[in-house]
Amino acid sequence: MMLVFALFFILPLCFVVMVSFWDYNEYQMIPRFTTRGYYESFEGCLTKLPELCTMLATYVKTVKLCLIVWLFTFLIGFTVAYFLAFHVRSKTWQIALSLLCTIPFWTSNVIRMIAWIPLLGRNGLVNTGLMDLGITHEPIEWLLYSEFSICLALVHLFTFFMIVPIFNSMMRIDRRLLEAAYDAGATGWQTLWNIIIPLCKPGIVIGSIFVITIVMGDFITIGVMGGQQVAAAGKIIETRLNALQFPAAAANAVILLAITFLIITMLNRLVDIRKEL
Amino acid sequence: MMKKTLNRRNLLKTGAGLALGSGMITGFPAVHAGEEKVLRYLGTAVNQADDISKQLFKDTGIKLEYISATTDDVTKRVITQPNSFDILDTEYFSLKKLVPSGNILSLDAKKIKEFDNITPIFTKGELPSGKKIGDQGTAPKKVMFLEAENSTTFAKEPTQWVTLIPTVYNADTLGIRPDLIKRPISSWAELLNPEFKGKASILNIPSIGIMDAAMVVEATGKYKYPDKGNMTKEEIDMTMAVMTEAKKAGQFRAFWKDFNESVNLMSSGETVIQSMWSPAVTAVRSKGIACTFQPLKEGYRSWASGFCVSKATAGPKLDYAYEFVNWFLSGFAGAYLNRQGYYSAVLPTAKAAMAPEEWAYWMEGKPAAIDIKAPDGTLLEKAGAVRDGGSYDDRMGNVACWNAVMDENEYMVRKWNEFIAA
Structure with a gap:
């Protein structure tokens, strides 16, 4: 187990960190220590303060997108999991409905994203519908190729990752606790806030880790749904790779990793997952 | 001795050679x-x-x-x-x-x-x-x-x-939707015309996109490059500043990187003017949607x-x-x-290897004497149509610049990415 971990995770990670300190030219990496990959990424950022330079703004935007997506996946995921765990009584139905949640994964990632275009586009279903109903007179432009469409697609994709661990936590809650709360005169909200949420914490944290790590590194969904116009940390790495600037890509990967790691450490502070499991 | 060298392969080779030489068998794969x-x-x-x-x-x-x-x-x-x-x-x-x-x-x-x-x-x-x-x-x-x-x-x-x-x-140029623009387009400068705000696109491959951008900047009369295929750092900064300003003003609907993306953007009407490749224009047209590979007075990017x-x-x-x-x-x-x-x-x-009528349509810019078909046999143009941009000499003769990797390529790619991210 340790060996697999070392071989397939620690070692490649060390390489990435090492390469991020290498020099490069048009077509090759030069194994010579330099911090060029880092400082060129943030070139001009200090002089531009307090205004954010493109690179800093990109990281801020990535974190912002990530938080929005996290919030919505959490709200929707929690509600769906709650419904499945406490309102659906039969085991068969629980299984059937959980399987329904996987429908978005039945087609490929790319097709799923392209399918949004006829729906949200300028001449898409939503716009023509709204105009036919007389609610709007001009097509709404921000439905597609905007932060809105990115968040929509990401929430659609990743809510499932939130549902499963939260549902799992909820199923472990001893039902007698809920009855006791009810007998003690707690309202539904009080039960939710004082019993269910605290006992679901591990599920929430695990779901959050899934969503946050995926969204922080995503570049395909953000690229397609943002019309390649919205930058994110993952996209920076992709474009650097495409330009054969591997050390610069590695440097950005290290930065992204550090930020993600920071967020996850903070989450771990809130809940000690190992203890809870 | 003879038997040893006469293995199956040599025998077949000689056989095939003889057959071909005698002209008896034709149309076989040369090697079996x-x-x-x-x-x-x-x-x-x-x-x-x-x-x-x-x-x-x-x-x-x-x-x-x-x-x-x-x-x-x-x-x-x-x-x-x-x-x-x-x-x-x-x-x-x-x-x-x-x-x-x-x-x-x-x-x-x-x-x-x-x-x-x-x-x-x-x-x-x-x-x-x-x-x-x-x-x-x-x-x-x-x-x-x-x-x-x-x-x-x-x-x-x-x-x-x-x-x-x-x-x-x-020779590449801008693709347009004549049915949605409804007026003649004759200059690269139109890509940044506020009239097409939110309906323009440029391709996101730095070595190609930068040349389209340079054609646009030159066409607007803002600057004349000594050699747009080999810009200085200042010229790169200036070009990207013009494009970034347009981007922030909402000129571009999206950027595209892949052939199919450009076809989708154009055929769905998300964009009406954009950098494009010839077969993409053909693909839009074969859906029955009007699309022109518009010749422009500043010339082509080849x-x-x-x-x-x-x-x-x-x-x-x-x-x-x-x-x-x-x-x-x-x-x-x-x-x-x-x-x-x-x-x-x-x-x-x-x-x-082409029919004379095909050659006249594609290469000489003459009106098609017969229906023009794509290699797979689908109908591209009815008889009488003329190719956008005309003959080979008219199109290739008006090439203004080529896709480029510049001396300052690394810097350019970095600035291009900032433009995309801005």
Whole structure:
């Protein structure tokens, strides 16, 4: 187990960190220590303060997108999991409905994203519908190729990752606790806030880790749904790779990793997952 | 003794030779026996047609294994995995990265049968009629020859050692939706016209996009580049500032990177004016949607691609590679490319493989005398239609610049990415 971990995770990670300190030219990496990959990424950022330079703004935007997506996946995921765990009584139905949640994964990632275009586009279903109903007179432009469409697609994709661990936590809650709360005169909200949420914490944290790590590194969904116009940390790495600037890509990967790691450490502070499991 | 050398393979070879010599059997694959002749062909999907590989197999017995990737990924693959392909089909501008890496081999012009018939656009930078064409950017003649077989320096004059044997090239311009714009478009400057706010697009491949951007900046009269194919850092900053300003004002609907994206944007009406490639315009039109590959007064941005081999290619594989390249220039493939709206490198052989009416439509800019069909047989244009931009001489003769890798390429790519992210 340790060996697999070392071989397939620690070692490649060390390489990435090492390469991020290498020099490069048009077509090759030069194994010579330099911090060029880092400082060129943030070139001009200090002089531009307090205004954010493109690179800093990109990281801020990535974190912002990530938080929005996290919030919505959490709200929707929690509600769906709650419904499945406490309102659906039969085991068969629980299984059937959980399987329904996987429908978005039945087609490929790319097709799923392209399918949004006829729906949200300028001449898409939503716009023509709204105009036919007389609610709007001009097509709404921000439905597609905007932060809105990115968040929509990401929430659609990743809510499932939130549902499963939260549902799992909820199923472990001893039902007698809920009855006791009810007998003690707690309202539904009080039960939710004082019993269910605290006992679901591990599920929430695990779901959050899934969503946050995926969204922080995503570049395909953000690229397609943002019309390649919205930058994110993952996209920076992709474009650097495409330009054969591997050390610069590695440097950005290290930065992204550090930020993600920071967020996850903070989450771990809130809940000690190992203890809870 | 005789029996030992007369193995099955030699026997078949002699047999086939005799049969061909006597003219009794025709239309058979040239080789049946022995190990399979396989070439792994790395390139963008644009040139990797099934019809071509089938015809090639029929004519020569060589089996192509297509490996298709985006422009950037092709370059990446050559740099990082030179052993994963035999034949490389790439654009001339990427040579400035590929040749110094030493991962590709030049080809010997003497082994290319039609080499002297290759259009002088490649060797001299002029039309067959002798007219000089624009050479700003990475024009093929600048990177076509190496000083020696294993050299990594480009030769100024033609030599025997060719970096890429040219296959296909074209003159690109803006694609427009005439039904939605409803007025004539004649300048690159229109891409940034506020009239098309939120309905314009530019392609997000730095080496190509920067040239489109430069054409636009020049057309607006803001600045005249001494050489837009080799900008200084200040010129790059200025160009990107103009584009970033337009982007922030909401001029662009999206950027595209892949052929299909450009087709989707245009056919769904998300954009009405954008950088485009010729077959993408054809694809939009074949859906019954009006789309014009609009000739503009400032001229075209041109590109060209060709074949070379991986450094790992040797022995019989190398022979197959030469056989393949020679076959490619011998007519069938050239005609196929011409019918897609591209141009083939050896014009006489392609002409021989096309109907005279087809040639007149595609190459001479004359109204189609018959219905014009795509290589797969679908109807492209009804009789009477005229090709956008007219004849070969009108289109290639008005090339203003070429896709480019500049001296300041690294800086340019960085600034381009900032523009995309801004």
